[in-house]
Amino acid sequence: MKLLSFLIACCLSTLLLGTVFVSEARAEKKPHVVFVTGDDEYRSEESMPMLAKILKRDYGFDVTVCYSLDDEGNISPGNQKSISGLEALDDADLMVLFTRFRDLPPEQFQHFLNYVKSGKPIVGFRTATHAFMFRDPKSPFKAWNDQKIAELVGQKWITHHGHFGDGHEYLTEVMVNEEAADHPILRGVKPYKAYSWLYHVDGGSEGHQLAGDSKPLLTGRSLKSGHEQKGNLDKYPLTNPVAWTKTYKGADGTRGRVFFTTTAHPFDFKDPNVRKLALNGILWALGREAEIPSQGANTDTVDDYDPNNSGTGPKKYKTGLKPEKL
Numbered sequence: 032m033k034l035l036s037f038l039i040a041c042c043l044s045t046l047l048l049g050t051v052f053v054s055e056a057r058a059e060k061k062p063h064v065v066f067v068t069g070d071d072e073y074r075s076e077e078s079m080p081m082l083a084k085i086l087k088r089d090y091g092f093d094v095t096v097c098y099s100l101d102d103e104g105n106i107s108p109g110n111q112k113s114i115s116g117l118e119a120l121d122d123a124d125l126m127v128l129f130t131r132f133r134d135l136p137p138e139q140f141q142h143f144l145n146y147v148k149s150g151k152p153i154v155g156f157r158t159a160t161h162a163f164m165f166r167d168p169k170s171p172f173k174a175w176n177d178q179k180i181a182e183l184v185g186q187k188w189i190t191h192h193g194h195f196g197d198g199h200e201y202l203t204e205v206m207v208n209e210e211a212a213d214h215p216i217l218r219g220v221k222p223y224k225a226y227s228w229l230y231h232v233d234g235g236s237e238g239h240q241l242a243g244d245s246k247p248l249l250t251g252r253s254l255k256s257g258h259e260q261k262g263n264l265d266k267y268p269l270t271n272p273v274a275w276t277k278t279y280k281g282a283d284g285t286r287g288r289v290f291f292t293t294t295a296h297p298f299d300f301k302d303p304n305v306r307k308l309a310l311n312g313i314l315w316a317l318g319r320e321a322e323i324p325s326q327g328a329n330t331d332t333v334d335d336y337d338p339n340n341s342g343t344g345p346k347k348y349k350t351g352l353k354p355e356k357l
Contacts, residue, residue, distance in 0.1 A: 061091050062124040062317055067117065067143075069099040070131035070158045071108035074297035074348065077338040078156075079129055081300065082309055083357055084333035090314075090322070094357050095119040099133075106352045109345060111164070117142040124151060125317050128184070129295065131158035134165055140172060147183065150281020152288040152316035154309075157227065157295035161188035184291050185245045185277050186232040190267060193228055193257030198298055198340035202228040203251040205273055205294060211248045215320035216276070216290060216311045219327025220249075223304040226296040226341075229253040231267045243279065247272035249308075251294065274308065276315070288316045297338035306330040 066083055068075040076098055083094040097116040101107035111134050120126060120142045135143075140163075147153075155162075162180055165172045181187040195202060201224035207217060229251045233241045241247070251273035253259070258267040274292040281287055290312035299305045310328035314320060339348055 061093055062319075063093040063095070063119075063122055064125045064127060064313065064317075065119045065123040066094070066096040066127045066129070067114060067120075068096060068129050069108055069111075069114050069133055070129055071099075071111070071343050071348070072131055073129075073157055073295055073341050074108075074338045075129035075156065075295075076106050076108055076348065076352075077336075078295065078297055078300045079127065080355060080357065081332055081334070081336050082127075082306070082313070085306075085310060085329070085331075086313065087357060088333055089329055095123075096354065096357065098354050100354075104353055105350065106348075106354060107345075108348050109343070112136070114139060120146040125154065125313065126151070127154045127156075127313065128159040128162055129156040130162045132161060132164035134163070137172075147279075148282040150279070150283065150285025150287040152318075153184065153279070153290075154313050154316050155184040155289065155291040156309075157230070157293050158188075159184055159291070160186050160230070160232070160293070181242050183279050184289060185241045185243070185275055186239075189231050189239060190258070191228050191230045192253040192259075192267070192269075193255065195228065195255045195257075197342070198226055198296070200255075201226060202254050203273065203294065204254055205249050205251050208247055208250055211246065214248055214276075215323050216274075216308065216315045217248055218311060218323050218325055220304050220308050220311070223302050224254075225251065225273075225294040225302075225305070226298045227251075227273075227294040229256070229269075229271055229273070230293040231258075231271055232293065233272050235267050236265045237267075241272065241275060241277070243277050245272075245275045245277040247275045249274040249292070249294075274312075288318070290316050296341055298340065300338070301336065303330040306332075 066079040086092040099110040163175045177187040203225040253269045277289045278286040307327040
């Protein structure tokens with residue numbers, strides 16, 4: 032009887048010890064954050080690796096950056112037909128989406144669809160409101176050109192207030208929404224001015240609305256507006272949300288967190304407030320808001336951040352660059 036009791040005690044101890052080891056292993060697992068770039072305008076190929084390096088340095092996260100490449104493996108944002116490495120989404124814990132008008136082949140786009148079905152969190156920047164443009168009228172993905180992307184991230188492409196002195200003058204003044212001032216994403220974020228021209232996403236006489244349960248955090252005011260010059264402010268007012276949170280539902284009903292901001296001009300990310308907003312948003316989306324300090328995430332860059340200005344075409348981005356191993 033004593034031997035039996037001893038053996039049972041040993042088995043229980045082994046099971047408990049195994050449970051502890053499993054729990055510790057799970058606790059030590061770092062999130063895998065996958066940045067999907069390819070916008071050919073706002074230099075996501077420069078700003079997203081900068082953020083990824085900070086996450087790896089300060090939090091030990093596993094990070095992957097996916098790029099549009101040319102036939103020689105160089106970063107080529109103008110290649111709308113391909114984003115290499117999207118299979119990384121298959122084990123991602125967070126997708127950061129900063130693409131524009133991508134027309135991806137089904138075998139690549141399926142990785143995106145599988146991720147969305149999972150209900151895992153998403154962070155989106157600026158042109159992710161028009162992340163895709165499937166041009167084949169028979170494409171089964173056509174709804175992702177507008178309706179489905181709006182349901183996912185909060186809005187589709189509608190219009191903006193105009194480029195004007197691109198990269199040479201501030202075009203949007205950003206203010207913190209009083210009712211959202213205590214949100215973890217806004218810790219340490221002060222009002223700022225952005226080079227980003229204001230996107231229209233909500234309100235006006237056309238009745239546009241942010242989708243689902245979107246909750247605006249920041250409001251932008253256009254400092255120079257083509258719509259004002261044309262007398263269109265009834266349709267597209269001078270103020271509009273520039274950052275919000277929402278959720279979306281995965282295939283099994285899982286609610287995934289979404290953070291989105293439209294102020295993501297390459298020069299905006301020189302401002303610590305914009306970097307802080309992005310990093311705080313990533314931590315919140317992952318459910319790690321407890322790790323956001325009262326003054327917000329550390330915004331010191333790993334390397335010098337000296338991006339090209341916005342603009343489309345091979346004369347606008349840095350050519351001949353291959354993806355950097357992070």
